[in-house]
Amino acid sequence: MGARSPRSDRTAGSKVAQRERAAAMVPDLIVASTPPAGARRTVTGLLLRFISCGLLALGFGLAWRLTLAPPVIAPGSAFAGIFSLLTGFIVGGILWYLHDARRRRQNPDSVSDERLVFSFIVFAVVPFLVLLLVGAVWLLARIIGG
Numbered sequence: 409m410g411a412r413s414p415r416s417d418r419t420a421g422s423k424v425a426q427r428e429r430a431a432a433m434v435p436d437l438i439v440a441s442t443p444p445a446g447a448r449r450t451v452t453g454l455l456l457r458f459i460s461c462g463l464l465a466l467g468f469g470l471a472w473r474l475t476l477a478p479p480v481i482a483p484g485s486a487f488a489g490i491f492s493l494l495t496g497f498i499v500g501g502i503l504w505y506l507h508d509a510r511r512r513r514q515n516p517d518s519v520s521d522e523r524l525v526f527s528f529i530v531f532a533v534v535p536f537l538v539l540l541l542v543g544a545v546w547l548l549a550r551i552i553g554g
Contacts, residue, residue: 461500468496487546494539501531
C-alpha cells in the first residue's frame with residue numbers, strides 16, 4: 409500500500425505540473441477578464457448621465473411643484489407635473505448629447521458613434537416618446553371622462 413508504482417508517480421507529477429501551469433495562467437486570466445479603461449469609463453459615464461438627468465428631472469418637478477402647482481393636484485395639473493419631470497430629463501439628455509457631439513468634433517476618437525446615438529436615443533428621444541404617450545393617454549382620458 410505504501411509503495412507507489414512508477415505509473416502513479418508520473419500521473420501525480422503531471423497533475424502537479426498541470427496545477428502549476430494553471431496557477432501561472434491565473435494572472436493572465438484576470439487581466440483578460442478585466443474590462444479596458446475605456447469600457448470602465450463608459451459605464452461610469454452612463455451612470456453619471458442617468459444620475460444627472462434624474463436630478464435635472466427632479467429639479468424641474470420640484471420647481472413646478474413649488475411655483476406653478478395648485479394646492480390640490482387634479483388630472484390637468486398632474487399632467488403638468490409629469491410634463492415638467494420629463495422635460496427635465498429631455499433637457500439633460502440633449503445637453504449630454506451636445507457635450508458628446510462637441511467632444512467628438514474636437515477629437516473624433518474620443519466618442520464612438522454608438523455612444524453618440526445611444527445617448528441621444530436613451531436620454532432625449534425615449535423620454536420625449538414617453539411624454540407623447542402620457543399626453544395621448546391624458547387627452548383620451550379627458551375626452552372619455554369629459
